[in-house]
Amino acid sequence: MSFNWFRYSSPQTFYPLAGRLAPFFWIAAVALTIAGLYIGFFVAPTDFQQGDSYRIIFIHVPAAWMSMFIYVVMAGWAAAGLIFNTRLSSMMANALAPTGALMTAIALWTGALWGRPTWGTWWVWDARLTSELILLFLYVGFMALHASIDDPRRADKAAAILAIVGVVNVPIIYFSVKWWNTLHQGSSVSITRAPSMASTMLLGMLVMVFAFWAYSIATALTRVRGIILERERHAAWVAQLGTE
Amino acid sequence: MQWGSVGEFIAMGGYGRYVWGAFGVTFALMAGEVVTVVKAHRASLRRARLFTKRGDDR
Numbered sequence: 107m108s109f110n111w112f113r114y115s116s117p118q119t120f121y122p123l124a125g126r127l128a129p130f131f132w133i134a135a136v137a138l139t140i141a142g143l144y145i146g147f148f149v150a151p152t153d154f155q156q157g158d159s160y161r162i163i164f165i166h167v168p169a170a171w172m173s174m175f176i177y178v179v180m181a182g183w184a185a186a187g188l189i190f191n192t193r194l195s196s197m198m199a200n201a202l203a204p205t206g207a208l209m210t211a212i213a214l215w216t217g218a219l220w221g222r223p224t225w226g227t228w229w230v231w232d233a234r235l236t237s238e239l240i241l242l243f244l245y246v247g248f249m250a251l252h253a254s255i256d257d258p259r260r261a262d263k264a265a266a267i268l269a270i271v272g273v274v275n276v277p278i279i280y281f282s283v284k285w286w287n288t289l290h291q292g293s294s295v296s297i298t299r300a301p302s303m304a305s306t307m308l309l310g311m312l313v314m315v316f317a318f319w320a321y322s323i324a325t326a327l328t329r330v331r332g333i334i335l336e337r338e339r340h341a342a343w344v345a346q347l348g349t350e
Numbered sequence: 351m352q353w354g355s356v357g358e359f360i361a362m363g364g365y366g367r368y369v370w371g372a373f374g375v376t377f378a379l380m381a382g383e384v385v386t387v388v389k390a391h392r393a394s395l396r397r398a399r400l401f402t403k404r405g406d407d408r
Contacts, residue, residue: 158362212375215375223368321380328387332393332394335397335398344398344402
């Protein structure tokens with residue numbers, strides 16, 4: 107296959123590509139969310155231990171997974187920007203940060219609302235919850251640091267270093283329930299063994315995971331288009347865009 | 351389906367405020383982000399056009 111990936115590593119070619127791709131991800135996000143909510147509320151049975159409060163996991167788990175995954179992808183783009191000095195990579199990192207922060211906030215919020223009836227407390231300073239809160243601070247720190255430096259290329263480099271150093275927190279979040287004795291339960295879904303939940307519950311959760319994936323990609327693509335225009339406005343192709 | 355009525359569905363077996371508090375805030379935040387990114391892109395497009403027309407950053 108002679109597809110040239112590097113063709114799309116320039117803002118000029120990526121801007122229209124992102125514009126063509128985004129609608130598909132918006133549609134997928136809406137369709138999958140409707141399907142996931144239908145399964146989550148009307149097909150999946152009431153849990154015999156947690157009652158209906160468990161239904162919060164249909165958004166809690168996807169948001170928590172995305173919060174970690176987006177961080178790794180964001181740090182990867184930031185590192186690529188630092189190493190290869192490609193403008194678009196850093197713009198992608200910037201486009202992902204707010205969505206990652208939102209996913210982290212959702213994971214914390216829904217976790218608190220699940221924890222209150224299940225554990226009897228909104229919050230505990232255990233390893234899982236604390237490391238997830240640190241993740242939120244890393245996202246906010248990344249955005250604040252980038253915003254505080256006037257020269258965008260210098261801001262990219264400083265924020266990239268923060269993002270790369272912060273990656274160490276992601277395995278800490280993921281393995282915290284194994285490494286420490288946490289109030290937060292271990293994972294119910296794992297690659298190495300059969301999931302410890304009813305199949306309709308699992309199906310609803312996985313559909314919501316794909317919905318959150320599509321949503322995150324759609325928002326990041328739309329946001330990066332705005333960032334490209336802001337930072338490339340001196341370029342001839344943006345000027346041409348303006349006359350269309 | 352395990353819901354006998356709309357009221358039962360809203361009550362969520364007594365966990366209604368937790369379940370709807372979680373889903374409500376989540377989708378409100380997401381809807382807010384969608385509006386923000388779409389508006390930001392349009393604003394950037396406007397600023398880019400203005401920049402092209404005037405040739406300055408204002």
